[in-house]
Amino acid sequence: MDKVLQIDIDKCCGCRMCEVACSLKNTGQSNPTRSRIRVIRYEKTGEFHNFVPMVCQQCSDPLCMEACPVNAISRNQETGAIVVDPDTCVGCRVCTIACPIGGINMDPVTDVALKCELCDGDPECVKYCYLEALTFVPKDMLDLSLKRAKSQKVSELFALMQQIR
Amino acid sequence: MVNGWAGRTLQVDLAKGKVTTAPWKEAARLYLGARGGNAWLFFKHSKVNQDPFDPDAPLILGAGALAGTGLIGTSRMEATAVSPAKTETHSYGNVGMGGSWAPELKFAGYDNIVIKGRAEKPVYISIFNDDVEIRDASGVWGRGTFETEALLREELDDPDVQVTSIGPAGENLAVQATIEQGYRSGTPLGAAMGAKRLKSVAVRGTRPVNVHDPEGILELNRQLVEIVKAAKKRSGISISRNRGTDAYLQGFLAADAGVVGNYESHAWRERPEVKRAYEENYLDDYYVKDIGCFGCPFPCQPLYNVPEEGSCIWRCYPTYWPWKLWMTDLKSAFIATRRMTDLGMDSKEIATIVSWLMHLYNDGKVSEEDLDGIPFDRGSPVPLFETMRKIAFREGFGEVLADGPVPLAKKLGKAAVDYLYHNQGLTMRTFEFRAEPGTALGEAISARGNSLRATTYHVVLWDNPAREGYTGLDPEESAESYAWAKKMFGTESAINATAYEGKPKALIYEMNGAAIADSLGYCTSMIRPGRVGAPGSQWGDTSYEFAAERFNAATGLPMDEKGLFRIAERICNLERAIVVRDGRSRETDIIPDFFFEVGVPDGPQEGRKLDRKKFEKMKDEYYRLRGWDLKTGLPLRSTLEGLEMNEVADTLGKMKRLAPEKEA
Numbered sequence: 125m126d127k128v129l130q131i132d133i134d135k136c137c138g139c140r141m142c143e144v145a146c147s148l149k150n151t152g153q154s155n156p157t158r159s160r161i162r163v164i165r166y167e168k169t170g171e172f173h174n175f176v177p178m179v180c181q182q183c184s185d186p187l188c189m190e191a192c193p194v195n196a197i198s199r200n201q202e203t204g205a206i207v208v209d210p211d212t213c214v215g216c217r218v219c220t221i222a223c224p225i226g227g228i229n230m231d232p233v234t235d236v237a238l239k240c241e242l243c244d245g246d247p248e249c250v251k252y253c254y255l256e257a258l259t260f261v262p263k264d265m266l267d268l269s270l271k272r273a274k275s276q277k278v279s280e281l282f283a284l285m286q287q288i289r
Numbered sequence: 290m291v292n293g294w295a296g297r298t299l300q301v302d303l304a305k306g307k308v309t310t311a312p313w314k315e316a317a318r319l320y321l322g323a324r325g326g327n328a329w330l331f332f333k334h335s336k337v338n339q340d341p342f343d344p345d346a347p348l349i350l351g352a353g354a355l356a357g358t359g360l361i362g363t364s365r366m367e368a369t370a371v372s373p374a375k376t377e378t379h380s381y382g383n384v385g386m387g388g389s390w391a392p393e394l395k396f397a398g399y400d401n402i403v404i405k406g407r408a409e410k411p412v413y414i415s416i417f418n419d420d421v422e423i424r425d426a427s428g429v430w431g432r433g434t435f436e437t438e439a440l441l442r443e444e445l446d447d448p449d450v451q452v453t454s455i456g457p458a459g460e461n462l463a464v465q466a467t468i469e470q471g472y473r474s475g476t477p478l479g480a481a482m483g484a485k486r487l488k489s490v491a492v493r494g495t496r497p498v499n500v501h502d503p504e505g506i507l508e509l510n511r512q513l514v515e516i517v518k519a520a521k522k523r524s525g526i527s528i529s530r531n532r533g534t535d536a537y538l539q540g541f542l543a544a545d546a547g548v549v550g551n552y553e554s555h556a557w558r559e560r561p562e563v564k565r566a567y568e569e570n571y572l573d574d575y576y577v578k579d580i581g582c583f584g585c586p587f588p589c590q591p592l593y594n595v596p597e598e599g600s601c602i603w604r605c606y607p608t609y610w611p612w613k614l615w616m617t618d619l620k621s622a623f624i625a626t627r628r629m630t631d632l633g634m635d636s637k638e639i640a641t642i643v644s645w646l647m648h649l650y651n652d653g654k655v656s657e658e659d660l661d662g663i664p665f666d667r668g669s670p671v672p673l674f675e676t677m678r679k680i681a682f683r684e685g686f687g688e689v690l691a692d693g694p695v696p697l698a699k700k701l702g703k704a705a706v707d708y709l710y711h712n713q714g715l716t717m718r719t720f721e722f723r724a725e726p727g728t729a730l731g732e733a734i735s736a737r738g739n740s741l742r743a744t745t746y747h748v749v750l751w752d753n754p755a756r757e758g759y760t761g762l763d764p765e766e767s768a769e770s771y772a773w774a775k776k777m778f779g780t781e782s783a784i785n786a787t788a789y790e791g792k793p794k795a796l797i798y799e800m801n802g803a804a805i806a807d808s809l810g811y812c813t814s815m816i817r818p819g820r821v822g823a824p825g826s827q828w829g830d831t832s833y834e835f836a837a838e839r840f841n842a843a844t845g846l847p848m849d850e851k852g853l854f855r856i857a858e859r860i861c862n863l864e865r866a867i868v869v870r871d872g873r874s875r876e877t878d879i880i881p882d883f884f885f886e887v888g889v890p891d892g893p894q895e896g897r898k899l900d901r902k903k904f905e906k907m908k909d910e911y912y913r914l915r916g917w918d919l920k921t922g923l924p925l926r927s928t929l930e931g932l933e934m935n936e937v938a939d940t941l942g943k944m945k946r947l948a949p950e951k952e953a
Contacts, residue, residue: 137581137588140389144359144584145510148503154359155497156396165448169471170435170599170631173580173592232495251511252361254518254586 126204126263129240129247131177132270136257138165138175142249146240149248151233158231160240161249161258177257179249180227180240182206188239191222196237203245204263210236292501293358293844294322298330299399299421301414303485304344304406308421313400318846319933322354322400323391324383325808325860327369330403331381332863332937337944338380338871341371342462342484344407350394350453350490351402353810357395357498357584358843361510362812364582366391366453366470370481372737374464374693374714380871381737381864382481385807386453386473387582390492393451397494404485411460413489415445418496426488431457433631434469435599441491450493456633458681459483463691464714465638465680469630472590472602476737477635477715501845509839517587548719549612550667551641551648551708552883555721555892557612566617575623585812593623601627609719610636613644614673621670625677632681639680641716642694643673645709654704661685710881722884724894727792730907731800733878736864787894789903793911801857805836808860858915859932865917865924866937869946875922878908918948926950 143159151158161179166172186206189197196212197219199205208228213236219228220237231238240247250258259269291314298313313326320329327349334347348370355363365385372382394402397418404414408423411430415422428444429437438452451470458466459479466479500506549557557563575595580602581588594600603626611622629636643665649655650665657664661679665672679687690697693714698705710717712732722729774784774791777798783791806816816836833850840848865873885904888896912919916928925948929938941947 137579137586139581139583139585139588141361141510141584141586145507147497148359148500148507151497152503153497153499154357154503154506157495158497167448168435169438170433170601170627172600248507252514252586254514255588 127242127245127260128182128204128263128266129179129242129250130259130261130266130269131179132257132259132273133174133176134257134273135255136163136175136177137255138163138167138173141252142177142258145248145252149243158233158238160238178226180206180223181225182240182242187222187224188219188228188237191218193218200241203242205242205245206239207241208237208239210234213237290499292499293840294354295352295357295395295398295400295498297399299402299416301402301404301421301423302406303404303408303412303423303487306423308423310399317354317400319856320860320863321805321808321856322356323351323365323367323808323810324369324385324804325856325863326354326401327351327367327383328860328863328867330401331369332867332940334403334405335371335867339371341373341375341481343371344485345405346371346481346484348404348478348481348485348487349401350404352391352394352400354400354808355840355843356810357392358500359498359503359506359510359584360839360843361513361587362582362585362815363810363839364388364392364584365807365810365812366394367807368468368478370478372714373462373466373477373480373484376695376714380873381867382476382478383737384468384476384478386468386470387812388451388471388473389583390451390453390470391810392498392583393492393494395494395498396496397492398496402490404487404490407484408486411486411488413441413454413487413491415441416490416492416494417445418494426486429454429488430460433457434633435631437489441489445491445493447493450491452489452491454489454633455479455482455487456631456681458632458634458691460488461681461683461691463634463680463683464693465634465642465691467633467635469633472630477638479633500843502842505842506839509842514586547609547612548721550615551613551644552710552721552887553648554890555894560617562617566619575620582812589814595620595623595627598624599627601630610640613640613719614647614670615667616670616673617668618670621673625670625673628674629677632677634677634681637718638716639677640673641719642690643676645694645705645716646676647672649701649705649708652704652708654708655701659686659701710883712880717880721889721894722880723887723889723898725786726789726899726904726907727786727796729880729884729899729904730792730911731796733880734908734911735800736861736868736873787897789900789907793907793914796911797861797914800861801854802833804857804860805833805853808856809836809840811836855932859934862915862924862929862932862934863937865915866929866934866941869923870941870944873922875908875912875920878922921948923948 140163142161143156144154146159146161147155161177164176164178166174182205194212194214196209200207215235217230228237228239247260250260294317296313298311300309300311316329320326330349339346351367353363353365365387367383367385369383371380397416411426412423413426415424429440434454434456437454441452442448442450453468453470455468460483462480462483464480465477467477468479468482575593577592577594579588580590580592590602592600593603603623616622626636629639647665647667651667663672663675679685680691683691689700694709695714698709720728770784771781775781778791778794780791782788783795806813833853837848837850837853885899885901888898909919912922917924923946926938
């Protein structure tokens, strides 16, 4: 069954362990610059610290794939991941323009498109995300945990209202 | 190709505007990086008994040997300089910080930076891989550390730049000033940076850190995540201190181990307002979330937000300094912590100074007239806010106080001198040395003094008195700890806080562990050899073996417990050599007489004080175990040479600062 990389930004602590794991696994070096997932930090020390992990969401209708003029991008039917064939990719960067969420970028070393390919169906990054900002969930369970977390507040409010009445 | 390290030292001369690099290789093998590496660079670049504000005095910023390798919990940096609170017994200051600065430096391609010279006008150093610039800092000089970080990120047009800065306190050369990075800081070295007219070091790196065995690192990381998950299942507590549920704090409250006022009381937990302050408003009123360091998925720094003021980290140390001020108003404590971080000053130093003045004021030894008209009432936040500002900007009594508490004490008179308990010009930490001989020994002997990290993690040593009502340690763990102590140090009492027996050996084990953690850049809660089976051991194995295995995966160099212990011995001996070079000896390995003369006033340790004879006996044993001369405390040539420190031995030998050689 297809599984999906789910992000819960409320839980991200900005440690960038996912970047480290991704680069160690895929490049053999510790190198966030070449990580396929990046934690974008919105920080003002003394005021706020917010973190948004950005990674390819393996769109159901991938614009990068449509846009690629040399057909280097395809879907791996087994894992559901959108993958780049580095031998076919010419590094034109059209995919990076087409992607609506910044999920694909250029590898500064190989000069071809670089994106999360779900580590052949066993993504490395989620294994270190202790706070579960990243989880790898079956497609039909997607977003359920987010719904559960958000519904908790409603549930508490509901209980409170019951008491007041 | 170098694995683990970047292999380069960056050298910046601010007076000449010159930037060069040097290889970081041979010393790396001997001293690793961060604290150990910095000590070596300090030894090479500093002069004997150098003035802290000598333009040529080196300021060294170093990343841990394993920073940036991807191993969980290795993101610490260390700053080293002549301590601005320099006294005749004290020359050397170093401080560790977590955050993201150290890995960023490694990604830029450097292990450490040696900064010398004084700039003509305020500057900051900007590092982007090979591009290193000394830039004009007039736009940020005078600003707080928070704003400085934001402005430099804007100026350099990169939100990912990691910035370490001083605030106004450092610019004004206050000895209490810190070097701040994110929210993390420690022993005050801000004035050493301010004296160079150096505001910040901004780093950005986009390069890889090479590692020997990437799959091995991932595997070790996976294991650690599983261990923490299992610990959470077992105990319900995942990360000590997160959400503010501070293991230390709970232990301290339960055991009355914390010091109230200026060593005036221990009875604190019975007070209902304390209970409410710490158990209720502490957590719920201001808590936002936990944030942490680069490459650690177990964030342990609770971020608090006070409306209209802003947010700040409020972690272990700040949770107990309010006691020194009899404060239960934690809102003011949050605000004070945030302002001190922004001004770039050490909360422990400021709080202890205020505590001392409060004590004097309460006893009628000083009046408002002595203190610019400010009433130093117990529990009031006003003197705290006023004192920090006055020191940072050198106003009123802050002018003298910014040079340290000793000069102000001398000015205020005999009572002020008598009431001031300090070690080497800096105030004492919040520990009850009278009930903890091991902690006292560490405080007296450690090179930089005045420091938890360089001395001992006293929590494990508090086991016995803390046992009752202390929820952090279950009986099974306690039995295990004692068995371990017996095996390691020959006696169970080695981990009993109030005992003298076995302490020197246990202390060396702990101090060496801290030296290794600080030099690898490891979070001390992860490498904490003396804490096997103690609270906080949610990491499972915190031994040297843990570190050795990881060091090997990153660097490819063979390593085991023995090897690391030897490196730690070398680092501690180098630090000793530095302070001995500058004048330290057995007579100055001391803590104030107060702790030997006045008993604990109340609480479970009532009446306890240090025993001079037993204390000196511990010193004998400590020196013997370290290979130092019993009479003088100076290292023996054979000790240094046995640790491949011939150059250090030669330097000390020429200065006649080696112990006379005889059969030890």
